[in-house]
Amino acid sequence: MAELVEVTDADDPRLADYRDLRDVELRKHLEAEHGLFLAEGEKVVRRAVAAGYAPRSFLMAPRWLDGLADSLAGTDAPCYVMPEALIESVTGFHVHRGALASLERRPLPSVASVLEGARSVLVLEEIVDHTNVGAIFRSGAAMGFDAVLLAPRCADPLYRRSIKVAMGTVFSMPWTRLPDWYDALPTLSSAGFTTVALTLAPDAVPVEDAVAGAARVALVLGSEGHGLSPRWEESADRRAIIPMAPGVDSLNVAAASAVACYVTARR
Amino acid sequence: MAELVEVTDADDPRLADYRDLRDVELRKHLEAEHGLFLAEGEKVVRRAVAAGYAPRSFLMAPRWLDGLADSLAGTDAPCYVMPEALIESVTGFHVHRGALASLERRPLPSVASVLEGARSVLVLEEIVDHTNVGAIFRSGAAMGFDAVLLAPRCADPLYRRSIKVAMGTVFSMPWTRLPDWYDALPTLSSAGFTTVALTLAPDAVPVEDAVAGAARVALVLGSEGHGLSPRWEESADRRAIIPMAPGVDSLNVAAASAVACYVTARR
Known part of the structure; x- marks a missing residue:
């Protein structure tokens, strides 16, 4: 006591x-x-x-x-x-x-242990806002995602604000940091994941099509401001977009991730 | 100048x-x-x-x-x-x-003028957080929704924080206040809309099924804390849920609205 x-x-x-x-x-x-x-x-x-x-x-x-x-x-x-x-x-x-x-805090688990048996994972490159990190964890957990991987510059899921917005799902959802930024996505591809980068790139296909038929999916999200780095955008297996009405810039990253997780969960 | x-x-x-x-x-x-x-x-x-x-x-x-x-x-x-x-x-x-x-500010338009020709609209009962109001407008606009109707107690879309989070979509999306809270949903039904209330009620069906085949949809969202009022929940034509993984309470209202708008836009 x-x-x-x-x-x-x-x-x-x-x-x-x-x-x-x-x-x-x-x-x-x-x-x-x-x-x-x-x-x-x-x-x-x-x-x-x-x-x-x-x-x-x-x-x-x-x-x-x-x-x-x-x-x-x-x-x-x-x-x-x-x-x-x-x-x-x-x-x-x-x-x-x-x-x-x-x-x-506890030592972070290895990437391999976090990915074991996982079918759907989120990969966050540089989400710098703790509110967004928390919101993404919460949506991922709600949609039955199995794990979250964070690039070195992504904000801390155990920061007070992240935890609060995530409603504590940062405790139940397995997550860890990626040790290697440059080859993170090719490494995931080698491990059997189809890496799907959410982007506004001109060759992006609707996210529904991008995830269709993929046994294991790693959904890759970039920063709130400038999106994904060129390296990650290019090294992903597929580039995907959430189809939007003409004249609207984009969705915010929390909304986009909720939709992408929903679609991915139903592939 | x-x-x-x-x-x-x-x-x-x-x-x-x-x-x-x-x-x-x-x-x-x-x-x-x-x-x-x-x-x-x-x-x-x-x-x-x-x-x-x-x-x-x-x-x-x-x-x-x-x-x-x-x-x-x-x-x-x-x-x-x-x-x-x-x-x-x-x-x-x-x-x-x-x-x-x-x-x-300008005088608010009539409900009838806002609904003219609209196929998909959002109806917000008591979203009290300006950030959420802004996020819902932005997602609705991105998904091609035609209008937003606000119950008397919903937060102001022209508050600085709402506008900022909405990325200015509060200027392009037609919206107004509902003059009558109690009969708001039956009135929309009479106008030819299928009113679909997002809720965790036990008889709720997956949102995809709730909006299927509806020509005109009014997607109804409640407050961040306690959800919809009993009156609105009961007076909606359909009650819908976003299917979630076991053990997760719920999505936050901004994430839920993004997913629901996405699904409704694709009905």
């Missing part, structure tokens, strides 16, 4: 994991250095613990203790208890649903 | 339209009272002016004057020119791509 510790001073050094949550750069640095990540909200905290991530500590207002009793039961980590207003002065903003946990 | 006015004082009263853009409640009040809305970013400003909205004024850093020369050419409204850093101290945050315009 977690040890309940009442804290009355927002400057208490034991709360270091929870400081300045709105400062993305500072958080990235702190979380990488200490190998931690933060979960926010009762449901997300519960899912992180249930997925086997080891809690370093919890921070919550008293009214969340009951609802999270199951998550607190199986750990010796401290649970810092503070009034909601004081929590805000630690984190620097209004905490969504008043419960937080700091948890240990 | 807009009159260029250099402004050096962030407290200049002529900049009243641009104050405190992050304060949603204050902005709602100010924009309703003065019948204005704000467009942000070169592309969005250009689209607002091109769509025929009358500018009250512009506010931009000098480097945007050339790029927006076409939008400035056709109006007598003043264009306030300020260094980017000073613009930030007016608006209260970093202005995306340094160009803003304040424009006059």
Whole structure:
């Protein structure tokens, strides 16, 4: 059972994991250095613990203790208890649903283990927005995708905002980083996947046609701004587009990925 | 041609339209009272002016004057020119791509005129998040939907954030408010639309089946949190779901609407 510790001073050094949550750069640095990540909200905290991530500590207002009793039961980590207003002065903003946990990251699995038995996977090249990463995980999970692979420059799925938007599906969906950017797609092709790059390239075919008949599909998404790199666009087996009405630039990457996942799941 | 006015004082009263853009409640009040809305970013400003909205004024850093020369050419409204850093101290945050315009709202068209000739329309009951409203407009436009109808409590498509996320499609897509919430869906049915409510209700059928064979479809979306009201859920002709993998709660409303629009467009 977690040890309940009442804290009355927002400057208490034991709360270091929870400081300045709105400062993305500072958080990235702190979380990488200490190998931690933060979960926010009762449901997300519960899912992180249930997925086997080891809690370093919890921070919550008293009214969340009951609802999270199951998550607190199986750990010796401290649970810092503070009034909601004081929590805000630690984190620097209004905490969504008043419960937080700091948890240990785990070593990332190998690409091979993530791909084992997978039929449909997402490959994200350079999605830099945490909201989009979270939304893509959530849509992929909803559509029954088996795994997500991230290029080195893709944003962190365990960043607080990604986790929240993903509704915790980053805990249940297997994912890892690709060690090699340049040959990532040819390597997937060699492993038996048809790599389908979502793009606005002139030779792109409708995504329905691109995925038709493919036993194993790797759906490849580029950045929000400039799309896929030329290398990835060219080294994919197929280039696909979501057919759009004339005069509209494009869908946003979260909407496009939801549609592409839906179509791929039904191939 | 807009009159260029250099402004050096962030407290200049002529900049009243641009104050405190992050304060949603204050902005709602100010924009309703003065019948204005704000467009942000070169592309969005250009689209607002091109769509025929009358500018009250512009506010931009000098480097945007050339790029927006076409939008400035056709109006007598003043264009306030300020260094980017000073613009930030007016608006209260970093202005995306340094160009803003304040424009006059127009009277909303009648429901009948918006529906004339329409084959596929979106009906939003209570989408309260401006980002989601914008994303739904963008996806609807991309999928060739003809119009959007908003229940009285749906968030404003001309709020700055909605416009930005919609990439200006709120200017090209016909839309209006429904005057009557209670009988909105039966009225649409009488007008020849098959109303298809997206829901997690137990009797919901896959959306592909729900829209199959319908000549005119009104796709009905509820709120981010609790979904559709019982009245709308019951008064729709059909209840539809996007089939999902077991164990996943749901898609977010922007992802769900993108998929549903895609499927409806291909019926």
